[in-house]
Amino acid sequence: NVAVDEEVDPIFARNPFVIKDIAVWKLKRAQLLSCFSSGKMKMYYSLLEESAMKMIKYIENQLETPAPLECRELSVRFSLESVASCVFGIDGKCFEEDYPKFREMADEVLSPRGLL
Secondary structure: OOOOOOOOOOOHHHOOOOOOOHHHHHHHHHHHHHHOOHHHHHHHHHHHHHHHHHHHHHHHHHHOOOOOOOHHHHHHHHHHHHHHHHOOOOOOOOOOOOOOHHHHHHHHHHOOOOOO
16 A cells, blocks of 8 residues: 655656545546557557667667667657657657657656646
């Protein structure tokens, strides 16, 4: 049983796995379920496949350089590219640019200052 103070962590407190109020939980569950219908999952699959192909191309290009391939960086790029395409319907350019605008915006929103 996890207790989360909404004032301390307002984003995690909205996670359906930690919501204590049944009415709030039902509302959040209904909101989430609409995002994961079978039709949307089929659409997401093709978008995620496209993101994976971009990642493969990125890895191939990175292997041609002597610099090590950072797995955390690779995961961040893939996650952001996937969110950009599936949630916002845009090309995040996370594998084409060193620090794309979408990543800059995500960093701003997810910073402690952006949560206020």
